[in-house]
Amino acid sequence: MASSRGGAAQRPNNQSQGKICQFKLVLLGESAVGKSSLVLRFVKGQFHEYQESTIGAAFLTQTVCLEDTTVKFEIWDTAGQERYHSLAPMYYRGAQAAIIVYDITNMDSFGRAKVWVKELQRQASPNIVIALAGNKADLANSRAVECDEAQAYADENGLLFMETSAKTAKNVNEIFLAIAKKLPKNEQVSGAGSTNQGRRLVESEGNTKAAGNCCSK
Amino acid sequence: MAASAGGDLPTTYDVIVVGTGMTESILAAAASRVGKQVLHIDGNEYYGGLWASFNLDNLIKWVKDCESGEHLPSDLDDSNSDVKINNGEDFVFLKSSASHISNINLKWHIPKKNNEAQVEQWSRKSQTGHEEEGEGAVVSQPSSGEGSHSRTHTNSESEKMPSTNFIRNGNWTQEDIMREYRRFNIDLAPKLLFARGSLVELLISSNIARYTEFHAVTRVLTWLDGELNTVPCSRADVFATRYVSVVEKRMLMKLLTGCMDSENIVQEFEGFESKTFLDYLKSKRLTAHLLHYVLYAIAMGTDDMPCMEGVERTQRFLNSLGRYGNTPFLWPMYGTGELPQAFCRLCAVFGGTYCLQHPAKALVVSSDRCVGVVSCGQRLVADHVVMSISQAPSHYLEDPSSSGISRAVFITNKSIMPAEKEPLTFLQFPPGPTHPNTVTVIEVGPSTHACPKGLFVLHMTCKQNKSAREDLQEIAGFLLMQDDVNPSDYDITTDTQSTQTSGQESSSTASEGGSGGDDTATVRTKPQVLWSMYFNCAETSKSLLNANVPQNLHLCSGPDLELDFEFAVQQAERLFKTMYPDLEFLPRAPDPEEIIIEGDTPDSPEDEEANSLESDEQASSKQI
Numbered sequence: 001m002a003s004s005r006g007g008a009a010q011r012p013n014n015q016s017q018g019k020i021c022q023f024k025l026v027l028l029g030e031s032a033v034g035k036s037s038l039v040l041r042f043v044k045g046q047f048h049e050y051q052e053s054t055i056g057a058a059f060l061t062q063t064v065c066l067e068d069t070t071v072k073f074e075i076w077d078t079a080g081q082e083r084y085h086s087l088a089p090m091y092y093r094g095a096q097a098a099i100i101v102y103d104i105t106n107m108d109s110f111g112r113a114k115v116w117v118k119e120l121q122r123q124a125s126p127n128i129v130i131a132l133a134g135n136k137a138d139l140a141n142s143r144a145v146e147c148d149e150a151q152a153y154a155d156e157n158g159l160l161f162m163e164t165s166a167k168t169a170k171n172v173n174e175i176f177l178a179i180a181k182k183l184p185k186n187e188q189v190s191g192a193g194s195t196n197q198g199r200r201l202v203e204s205e206g207n208t209k210a211a212g213n214c215c216s217k
Numbered sequence: 218m219a220a221s222a223g224g225d226l227p228t229t230y231d232v233i234v235v236g237t238g239m240t241e242s243i244l245a246a247a248a249s250r251v252g253k254q255v256l257h258i259d260g261n262e263y264y265g266g267l268w269a270s271f272n273l274d275n276l277i278k279w280v281k282d283c284e285s286g287e288h289l290p291s292d293l294d295d296s297n298s299d300v301k302i303n304n305g306e307d308f309v310f311l312k313s314s315a316s317h318i319s320n321i322n323l324k325w326h327i328p329k330k331n332n333e334a335q336v337e338q339w340s341r342k343s344q345t346g347h348e349e350e351g352e353g354a355v356v357s358q359p360s361s362g363e364g365s366h367s368r369t370h371t372n373s374e375s376e377k378m379p380s381t382n383f384i385r386n387g388n389w390t391q392e393d394i395m396r397e398y399r400r401f402n403i404d405l406a407p408k409l410l411f412a413r414g415s416l417v418e419l420l421i422s423s424n425i426a427r428y429t430e431f432h433a434v435t436r437v438l439t440w441l442d443g444e445l446n447t448v449p450c451s452r453a454d455v456f457a458t459r460y461v462s463v464v465e466k467r468m469l470m471k472l473l474t475g476c477m478d479s480e481n482i483v484q485e486f487e488g489f490e491s492k493t494f495l496d497y498l499k500s501k502r503l504t505a506h507l508l509h510y511v512l513y514a515i516a517m518g519t520d521d522m523p524c525m526e527g528v529e530r531t532q533r534f535l536n537s538l539g540r541y542g543n544t545p546f547l548w549p550m551y552g553t554g555e556l557p558q559a560f561c562r563l564c565a566v567f568g569g570t571y572c573l574q575h576p577a578k579a580l581v582v583s584s585d586r587c588v589g590v591v592s593c594g595q596r597l598v599a600d601h602v603v604m605s606i607s608q609a610p611s612h613y614l615e616d617p618s619s620s621g622i623s624r625a626v627f628i629t630n631k632s633i634m635p636a637e638k639e640p641l642t643f644l645q646f647p648p649g650p651t652h653p654n655t656v657t658v659i660e661v662g663p664s665t666h667a668c669p670k671g672l673f674v675l676h677m678t679c680k681q682n683k684s685a686r687e688d689l690q691e692i693a694g695f696l697l698m699q700d701d702v703n704p705s706d707y708d709i710t711t712d713t714q715s716t717q718t719s720g721q722e723s724s725s726t727a728s729e730g731g732s733g734g735d736d737t738a739t740v741r742t743k744p745q746v747l748w749s750m751y752f753n754c755a756e757t758s759k760s761l762l763n764a765n766v767p768q769n770l771h772l773c774s775g776p777d778l779e780l781d782f783e784f785a786v787q788q789a790e791r792l793f794k795t796m797y798p799d800l801e802f803l804p805r806a807p808d809p810e811e812i813i814i815e816g817d818t819p820d821s822p823e824d825e826e827a828n829s830l831e832s833d834e835q836a837s838s839k840q841i
Contacts, residue, residue, distance in 0.1 A: 058427060058566050060809045074809075079565035084226075086571040088264050090428065090558035093551050122399060198430025198550035198665075199541065203421050 021185050022072040025176075026092045028120070029101035030112040031083050034135040037166035038101060039075050042176055047167050064180040071180040073097075089123060094198075097129045097179045102150075104134045104163060105142045110150065117157055129182045131160035131175055138165040226572060229598050230256045232796070233590055235577040236314070236605035238266040239782060240773035242557035243789035243803075244603050244796075245564040246425070251800045255569040256599070257561060258592055260576025264561060266314055266605060267754060267775045268406045270554025273398040279405075280750070283318045300596045306588060308579040314607040317755040317775060319621075320684040326699065326746045330392040389630060389672075389747050400669040402552040403626055405754070406776035407659050407676040409434060409643060410547040411533060412540035416556075416782040417547065423803040428559040430550045432665050433542025438634065438644040439514040440695065441506065445634050445644070448514040450544050461506060469507050472498075473515075476531045486524060494527025495520050513647040517780070519655060520648075546643055548659070551666045556782070563806060577608070580770065587767040601796050603771045606757045613772070615761035621681030622754045622778055623688040629673045629744035632660060633696050639664050646692050654679040656692050657780060673744065680778055685751040699746045758784050771796065 027035040040046050043062045059076040076095070081087045092098065098120055102113040113132060120130060132154045134145060147163055154161035160178050164171040231253035234245040242257075242264075249255040263269055271279055302308065410417050410431070420426040437448040449455040455466050475485050489497045494516060498508050512518050516530040537545030549555045565571055581588040581596065589598035606614070632640050639662045646656035656679040661667040667674045675697065677689045693699060758777035766772065771792045777784045793802050 057809065058424075058562070058806065079562060080568075081562070081565045081571045084570070084572040084575070086573040088558040088561055088571075090264075090551070090555050090562065093555065094430065198432055200430055201417060201421055201426040201541070201547075 018068045018070060019185070020070045020072060021183070022074060023096040023180075023183055024076065024094055025073045025097040025099065025179065026076045026095045027078060027099050027101060028082070028087075028092070028113075028116040030103075030106075030109040031080070033101045033103040033106070033109045034166050035099075035101050036077050038099070038133065038135060038164060038172060039077055041166040041169055041172045043075065045169075047169075049167075062176070064177055066180060069185050071183065071185075073176065073180075092120065092124050095124060095128060096183055097131070098124070099131045099133050099175065099179070100159075101133045101135050102145065103136050104145045104147075105136055105139050107144045110134075110145045114153065117159065121157075127184070129160070129179055130158075131162070131179050133171075133175055134161075134163040135166060137163040137170055138167045225593075225595055226256065226570065226575075226597065228595060230254045230570075231599060232256070232601045232603060233258070233597055233599040234603040235259070235311075235590060236266050236608060236773070237261075237264045237557050237561060237573075238605050238607075238773060238775060239268045239557050239560075239785040240789045240792075241266075241603055241605060242560035242564070243419075243786065244771070244773065244792055245569060246423070246560040246567075247789065247793045247803045248601075248796070249564040249567040249569040250423070250803055250806065251797065252567075253797075255564055256572070256597060257564060257569055258572045258575040258577060258590075260313075260574065262574045264558045264573070265405075265554040266557075267317060267607060268554060268557055270402045270404045270552030273395065273401040273403065273748075276401070276403050276750075277323070280321050280323050280752075283315045283321060283752075286313075286315060300591050300594060302581065303583075306581050306583045308591065309582050309610055310579045311577055311604075311608045312610060314605060314775075317607045317757075318752055320686065320751065320753045322684075322686050322749075322751040324749050325391050326748060327389050327391060327394075330390045331388070391748075394628065394669075394672075394747060397669040400663075400666070401628075401674070402554070402666050402668075403674060404552045404554060404676065405624075406553060407661075407678065408553050408776075408782055409659065409780050410549070411781050411783075412537035412542075412545050412547055414533075414537065414781045414783060415786040419786055419803060420559075422805060423563065424806040424808065425559050425563050425803075427808075428562055429555050431541070431547040432550060432641055434544045434546035434548055434643050435542070435636070435638070435641045436643075437514055437544050437546075438642055439510065440644065440646050441509050443695075445696075447634075448510050450515075451538055454543070461504075465504055465507050468501070468503060469510070472501055472503065472507075472511065473531070473535060476528050477535055482528070486528060489524040492524050493520065494518055494522045494524045497524045497527065509647070513655075514645055517645045517655070544643065548641055548661060548665055552661075566806070577604070580604075580767075582767055585765075585767055587770040601769050601771060602767075603773060603792070605775060606760055606772045607755065607775050609766075609772055613763050613766045615763055619760055620756045622756050622776065623677075623679050623681045623685035624752050624754060625677040625685060625689040625693060626750045627675040627677075627693065627697055627746050628668060628748040629675055629697060629746055630671070631744045632662065632673050633658075633675065633744055641665065646695075651691055652679075652688070654682060654688070656689065658692075658696070672747070675744075678778070681753050681756070685753045689751065693746075693749075696743065697746050698743045699749065758788075769796075 027039060029035050037047060037051050039060060040048075040051065043060045057077065058079075059074050062073050062075065064071045064073065076091060078087055078091065081091065100113045100116045100120075102109040117130065117132070120128060132150060134147065134150050150163075151161055153159075160175070160182065162171040162175045162178070164175055166172060232245070232248045232255045234241050234248075234255060234257040237257065237259045245255050245257045259266065261269075263271070263275065269279075412433075417426075420429070437450055438445050439448050440446070446460060447454075447458065449458040449461065449469070452470070455461070455469055458466075461469065475481075478485065486497065489500075495508075495512060498511055503511065511531065512520075512522075512527070515534045516522070516527045517534075518527050518530060522530075534545050541547055561569075561571065575592050577590040577592045579591040580602065581591060581598075587602045589596060590602060591597075633642065633644075634640065640660070641662065641664075642658070642660040644658035644660070646652075646658055648655055656677055659676045659678075660673055661676075662673050663670045677693065679688055682688050690699075755775060756778055758774040758779075760774065762772060773792070774784065774788060790802050793800075
């Protein structure tokens with residue numbers, strides 16, 4: 001499941017030594033809790049009060065450098081499919097990490113986050129690293145979900161937990177870093193018994209042609 | 218577009234797509250990609266319709282739903298009573314896809330449980346530090362469908378967790394398997410992709426390939442003289458195999474080169490235009506073995522296949538060789554049900570709206586136009602409606618009761634031909650005296666996420682003659698032990714299901730007597746069937762539409778008999794061209810690096826629908 005996807009991984013800045021691990025990270029949570037904003041803050045360092053949904057973005061990438069390892073996150077956003085509770089399981093297939101986001105000013109979104117935790121525990125790969133993010137921490141004045149309550153829930157379920165703010169950037173890099181640290185970096189053979197990875201189809205691989213090949217396509 | 222209250226859907230679209238089968242999903246993606254406002258709904262709680270892949274529990278639930286005829290919309294029920302109908306408009310009621318499934322036969326071939334105590338409630342430990350898979354993974358059992366014959370998680374005699382050693386030697390119980398139910402991904406319509414087939418090309422050219430991963434099929438087998446043989450696929454294979462002599466190797470290479478030599482193809486096949494491929498192969502004086510390999514395995518044909526069709530199919534096979542692996546074929550990780558979802562995701566990424574558990578009850582039709590659909594008490598309007606044929610009313614089809622597909626699925630305890638590295642097998646079982654149709658066999662293992670470690674899933678597909686079980690049971694008997702007993706004494710007990718014992722014996726002695734083939738170093742005993750399912754599915758790829766189908770209603774076929782997705786891709790492209798003749802079919806979606814993130818915009822966050830109509834230019838422009 002984990003790591004090094006062929007030569008496709010691009011070389012991050014100044015990190016030619018040490019290994020590079022690539023992980024798929026998915027964002028989950030109710031609409032309008034700030035999933036995309038967290039990603040944009042982390043990937044681009046930007047925040048927009050009225051963030052539009054990002055049309056055409058299947059996923060974004062960002063790297064995190066640990067001591068001896070560079071972790072490259074491939075960050076998948078829901079593309080709005082969660083709105084009518086119709087997120088395709090394909091979305092979190094093979095994800096090694098997930099951030100489940102709720103809005104600390106909205107109790108319902110916390111309830112929904114718990115449902116997502118359950119769903120992932122049922123459907124995702126068993127070794128997935130799950131982080132719970134109580135977003136909009138800058139709006140603590142209108143807080144509806146107590147930090148202690150969320151922390152207790154996270155502890156019970158073995159989740160990482162932080163209150164974050166995409167607006168002020170509070171804990172945004174930190175939560176991704178915490179996930180990066182928790183991810184297993186040496187999983188050549190994953191626990192699920194897959195000794196060989198799946199492969200992505202890319203054009204370049206097609207250039208090695210078979211014997212006696214004439215007209216393709 | 219105004220959303221009505223109560224979380225209901227917005228009501229006006231460019232395209233409404235009903236059903237998330239393969240063709241529908243490709244069309245949804247294509248329309249959304251070029252900026253059309255797409256609503257994609259499905260009455261099921263899962264994606265894929267008749268093209269879906271299920272975990273074992275959901276598969277059993279699907280069987281029950283099909284058998285009970287659930288989801289059959291009767292008429293305009295209460296939820297629709299408010300739906301407005303204008304002058305000159307009519308409701309056309311839709312059918313349930315479940316009506317396309319019949320003759321379901323599901324069976325366990327192993328005991329419910331051992332004496333060892335089983336525990337229902339396992340708590341999940343922290344995620345890391347538990348490298349041993351399965352341990353603590355099952356959190357809760359699905360609550361639906363109490364009392365099913367298969368749900369056996371009710372016993373809690375002991376607090377102790379059973380050991381989770383998943384490599385077993387035949388002592389599987391139903392409980393063992395159901396405990397791992399979510400590690401299965403079992404396909405209703407298993408298909409392979411030719412490495413240079415139109416779906417692979419489309420996935421790459423549209424950039425949807427980034428969403429999914431594949432495994433290359435590791436070997437092509439054939440059934441020859443009562444045993445399994447590895448078909449030499451590549452040049453390296455041809456020269457490595459011990460099945461064919463040196464002379465035969467030259468013969469085979471010459472023949473295959475001849476089929477691929479486009480310059481001289483006219484001369485080469487002169488005189489064979491109206492003959493069969495078999496005639497041509499015979500004229501080349503191929504040995505019986507070679508003839509079998511080329512005709513049945515490489516061309517995947519039959520004795521009466523026209524020569525040029527055989528040449529074409531041989532070319533297709535050879536063209537796809539060497540691109541991704543040792544064989545011409547790919548299999549999607551997590552099963553074929555991932556593929557419609559991948560197209561749906563592209564549709565969503567470009568602004569499409571997704572709504573499962575949202576059945577379309579009826580079409581709203583006005584003279585020769587489909588105005589929209591009625592779903593969950595809402596009248597939803599669109600310029601175009603795309604829908605699966607399986608839901609179309611009978612009077613839209615010329616011949617509603619046409620042909621069918623016979624399917625069988627087996628969970629087994631090992632591969633039909635064990636190999637050092639986990640095999641992923643394609644086997645085209647040639648027609649025989651007792652089985653008139655070619656049977657397509659695909660065997661997938663744990664590394665594709667088809668099943669837990671220690672198990673394999675074997676799929677069989679053929680044209681329907683009688684019932685799926687009658688059509689496929691004999692061939693299953695050639696490859697598998699279908700009895701319900703302990704495997705250690707299988708050879709002295711009779712098959713409880715049928716009279717296949719003679720077939721079994723002959724095949725096992727044949728392989729043990731052994732021609733000393735590459736893979737028969739170990740004495741081969743057949744895999745034991747732990748669980749089996751047979752069913753029939755309608756084959757609608759050749760269904761003819763009646764002239765009274767509204768012009769802007771586009772009907773998509775269900776799974777077809779062919780191995781690849783060629784038909785679905787072509788149908789989707791053809792329908793797209795009738796909808797939007799001037800627009801490009803699935804142009805390349807930008808890579809993450811190319812996405813420009815919209816800056817500060819004055820729109821309110823509720824206004825998400827308004828943003829989906831960005832031009833391609835904008836979406837693919839380079840980020841600074």
